[in-house]
Amino acid sequence: MKLVERVLRVPLLAKLAGANILIVLAALVGVAIERRVSFSSNVVPILGIALAASLVVNLVLVYVALRPLSDLERTATHLAAGDMEARVPDSILADRDMARVGTMLNDLLDRLTEDRARERRLAAQVISAQDEERARVARELHDSTAQILTAVMLQLGAAAHESTSPALDARIVTLRELASEALEEVRSLSHTMHPRVLDDLGLAPALEWLARQTQAQEPLDVQVVAAEFDPPIPAPPAAALYRVAQEALRNAARHAQASHVDVSLRRDGRSAVLEIVDDGRGFDVERAEARRPGMGLFSMRERVGLVNGRLTVSSAPGRGTQIVAIVPLTN
Ligand SMILES: Nc1ncnc2c1ncn2[C@@H]1O[C@H](COP(=O)(O)OP(=O)(O)OP(=O)(O)O)[C@@H](O)[C@H]1O
Numbered sequence: 004m005k006l007v008e009r010v011l012r013v014p015l016l017a018k019l020a021g022a023n024i025l026i027v028l029a030a031l032v033g034v035a036i037e038r039r040v041s042f043s044s045n046v047v048p049i050l051g052i053a054l055a056a057s058l059v060v061n062l063v064l065v066y067v068a069l070r071p072l073s074d075l076e077r078t079a080t081h082l083a084a085g086d087m088e089a090r091v092p093d094s095i096l097a098d099r100d101m102a103r104v105g106t107m108l109n110d111l112l113d114r115l116t117e118d119r120a121r122e123r124r125l126a127a128q129v130i131s132a133q134d135e136e137r138a139r140v141a142r143e144l145h146d147s148t149a150q151i152l153t154a155v156m157l158q159l160g161a162a163a164h165e166s167t168s169p170a171l172d173a174r175i176v177t178l179r180e181l182a183s184e185a186l187e188e189v190r191s192l193s194h195t196m197h198p199r200v201l202d203d204l205g206l207a208p209a210l211e212w213l214a215r216q217t218q219a220q221e222p223l224d225v226q227v228v229a230a231e232f233d234p235p236i237p238a239p240p241a242a243a244l245y246r247v248a249q250e251a252l253r254n255a256a257r258h259a260q261a262s263h264v265d266v267s268l269r270r271d272g273r274s275a276v277l278e279i280v281d282d283g284r285g286f287d288v289e290r291a292e293a294r295r296p297g298m299g300l301f302s303m304r305e306r307v308g309l310v311n312g313r314l315t316v317s318s319a320p321g322r323g324t325q326i327v328a329i330v331p332l333t334n
């Protein structure tokens with residue numbers, strides 16, 4: 004078996020030369036025998052057979068040796084269709100140099116897959132570190148800064164009570180209004196960084212809150228149609244969908260010059276589907292993702308990928324933008 008394998012592994016050129024030498028030798032032996040046996044020189048049929056045998060052997064050897072080319076082509080087609088698991092199959096009959104190309108391609112693909120996995124792990128770490136930091140700052144703002152501002156308002160209320168001067172009263176009223184505004188801003192900032200309503204009430208109310216907030220800050224009309232889920236969407240996919248909606252609304256406000264955005268959340272079998280559609284100016288998605296001017300689209304994709312979901316961004320200049328995130332509710 005070892006010998007057969009070694010013979011099959013010799014380069015195509017050596018195989019062809021070897022096979023042809025064998026055929027020529029066999030023909031010469033045949034001619035010599037023919038001469039001895041019949042004393043005639045009827046060698047034409049023997050040479051004809053030898054030539055035909057040579058042709059067949061050459062054709063078979065070239066066909067078998069070049070077969071890996073179609074394996075390479077098939078693998079490339081699978082890769083182009085997005086199947087990154089595709090590999091060139093190992094063939095004992097393949098020409099050595101051709102087989103080397105296949106092995107090299109497989110090695111490259113393995114390295115690429117490894118790099119992609121590393122990049123995804125890194126992105127997951129960055130996203131979760133970012134989330135933790137945001138949650139910490141949000142807690143701090145809510146529990147500490149907002150509490151201090153509430154205390155300031157109470158003190159100002161007491162001071163207004165004790166004051167006997169109308170001029171001081173007017174000042175205190177202004178101060179209370181400013182403190183109240185600051186309190187509102189701190190609460191809103193804390194909420195934007197980490198929406199507690201998502202933890203406490205679930206995704207649908209959180210999306211409605213987000214829509215109200217966006218409408219208050221931007222010249223955008225946002226409509227939300229969100230189904231209630233029973234049991235509720237688990238926290239990781241709910242957080243991923245919330246962040247997708249947040250980024251999509253931010254992009255609609257910043258880049259799209261949109262006037263209307265529809266946000267819908269529905270169940271589809273065992274998945275939750277979030278769709279955000281704006282009527283803005285649209286953009287070339289492929290170009291934007293290749294240029295990657297910001298982190299928004301990339302981190303949307305990563306977040307949804309991390310909970311085993313799929314994100315589709317459909318848009319074209321002058322056509323508005325549709326973003327669909329589908330996440331499985333069970334793993
Ligand atoms: N809804 C949209 N309408 C029109 N253009 C958009 C829309 N969403 C994204 N884009 C385009 O795609 C680009 C990439 O968006 P992405 O969210 O990744 O980055 P960004 O918004 O520029 O920065 P970041 O999100 O990091 O603050 C944007 O710069 C913008 O040109």
Ligand SMILES: [Mg+2]
Nearest residue numbers: 254297299300
């Ligand atoms: Mg963005």
